[in-house]
Amino acid sequence: MTAIAPGFAAEAHGVVKRFGPIEVLHGVDIAIPVGDARAIVGRNGAGKSTLVSLLTGIHSPNAGEIRLAGQPAPAQGDRRAWRERVACVYQRWMVIPHLTVAENLLLNNQPARAGLVSWRSVRDRAMAALADWELDVSPDLEAWRLTVEQRQIVEIARALLQGSRFIILDEPTAELERKEVNRLFDRIRALQDAGVTFLYISHHLEEIYEICRTVTVMRDGDVVADAPLDELPRDALVAAMVGPGVATGRRQSRPVSDAPVKTGLEIRDLALGDDIEGFNLSVAAGECVGLAGLAGSGKDRIAEAVAGLAVPKAGTISIFGQPAPLGSVAAMRAAGVGYVARDRHVRGLFPQMSVGENLVTTILERLGRLGLISSAKQAATVNDQIRTLGIVATSGEQRISELSGGNQQKAMVGRALASSPRVLVLDAPTQGVDVASKEALYGIIDAAKARGMAVLLVSDDLDELSICDRVAVIFRGRITRSFARDWKEHDMVAAIEGLY
Structure with a gap:
């Protein structure tokens, strides 16, 4: 060496x-x-x-x-x-949220005397550090504040x-x-x-x-x-x-119909804070539009607003021409929105429940009367979903945490589709899955388009974006570039990274 x-x-x-x-x-x-x-x-x-x-x-x-x-x-x-x-x-x-600022500043480095922490010295050193940084907070403030x-x-x-x-x-x-x-x-x-x-x-x-x-x-x-x-x-x-040769080879395989279509999802003058003000975007029935951007760009917040998870400060969201109630997941689902969250482990799956229970959580009211679920209806619905989505499982009774990542993701998409939505919002739908599962999920998205759904796909992954009919790039809360299907990787990456 x-x-x-x-x-x-x-x-x-x-x-x-x-x-x-x-x-x-x-x-x-x-x-x-x-x-x-x-x-x-x-x-x-x-x-x-x-x-x-x-x-x-x-x-x-x-x-x-x-x-x-x-x-x-x-x-x-x-x-x-x-x-x-x-x-x-x-x-x-x-x-550490419930320790004070002083305790966090001197964590694992507390001054001690005779083996005992000198809390006066901890506080004094913390106050000196805060003064050096001109940080006007009390050393006794809990860090979560x-x-x-x-x-x-x-x-x-x-x-x-x-x-x-x-x-x-x-x-x-x-x-x-x-x-x-x-x-x-x-x-x-x-x-x-x-x-x-x-x-x-x-x-x-x-x-x-x-x-x-x-x-x-x-x-x-x-x-x-x-x-x-x-x-x-x-x-x-x-x-x-x-780098060279980063073509996905998927954009040419999905021609877009020139027939006139109606607007499926329309977002107008949406304000969510965090630099998102006056945001506008529309997705036609039978169209897949990508919303591309970095972490913190605002793309995930837009998806959450359409799903009812985020409460807008202003603006409207319409589903096939009808104003949708904002800030309620149940109301947006009833209005026709299906949503797949980015992190299936944190916000998507019920890991201790079965595949079938995960698939039908959005449609329980359809499976029985007076609060009682028909096991026959549930089994029929679950088996149909497993077959249609190509989920590999021993049965609908298998715990979903035992499935591969790709099959878990198919189940999440299946749950969003179970309510027969007219608008499908997908946040990084193929994240963390293998190539075969990606292809299967792309096929499911194609089928949703063919049924006339408006699909909003939120991502910064080039392969995912390549299946979109067009892509809008959001940077710090506003759309800065729009791309048709024939975009080049260099141009897309530059726009996503803010070098437009």
Whole structure:
């Protein structure tokens, strides 16, 4: 191995990572100088999260070496040593909600005397840190009361108090307003000047040109570009992310009828907060429209509003010309909306219930009278759904948690279709399923279109978007680009990432 140059906050040399028989990192090399702000970018599945898991000691490489501050990485179980060298501020909460701000700031690092925590010293050190960051909150405030911006400050300040001078920021601006983003960037620049190093993970490419100095581009488990940002124009960056030959081959297989059709779903002047104001979109009967965007773009909130999960501040939603009641799942379902949530484990499945029970939860009133369900009607409905959707299960009585991910996803779509909706809203419908299950789910979507449903498909996955008749791209709450079926991967990725 060649000698490792000094002055690097973090390095990976020839790093290989496998999960079972699947190799997800293929000899990755990266070196981040002290005081740098390095962006790491790539499409979903590029290997970014796996690399971060190695740089933070969550996993160990199968081959190669990780070094921090010029030294070999600590043993995986030595969490204190890892905390002193690297910290990651994740998009999800990593503070402990019911501990105070002071307790979170000094977590695992409390000053002690004779083996006992000095709570006066904890509070004093917390107050000093809050003053340094000009954060006007009480050290005694419970952390769950913090805003997103305040929580991020607490996490960064905690990392510095623990001694880390290398901080990984994972999608730090996804939930921030622009003025909060500007304040975060000002703090990052000040810390860089003090020698703190940042690894910045973001899908918002326009932001990395604003805050980062260098960039590493990953694709399919490899580093494909590594350069100063001022030497890598935006078109070249997107081209590196997309790579050659990323055609899905599906867009030409589904011609669109030129016959006049009626509007199935119409969203007018919708306001949901979070930068979503005056949003407009329509989907015709028999049409599949993609709503593409990054996490935090607003696309999932739009889907939730159509499903009745989010209560709009203003605007209307019409189903085949009829105004729909807003803010009620049951009312929107009665109006003709079927909905498949993004995360089947958190918001979709009842894992301890059977396949059949999951399939019919939206239509129980149709299966009996006076609150009593006819087991014969339920069995007939379930068997018909299993056959139509191609669900592989021993029977409708099998627990749904025992099925493969693809069959669980088919069941979720089947439950949405059970109520005979006229509008079908699908949020990342093929996420986490195998190729065969994807094809089956695409077939189910085609069948729904053929029956005259208006289909809204919310996604940032190119393969999913390729089945759409047209795609609207949403960025920070507004539609910035619209694409017909013949879109190019480079143009779509650039629009999704905000480089339109």
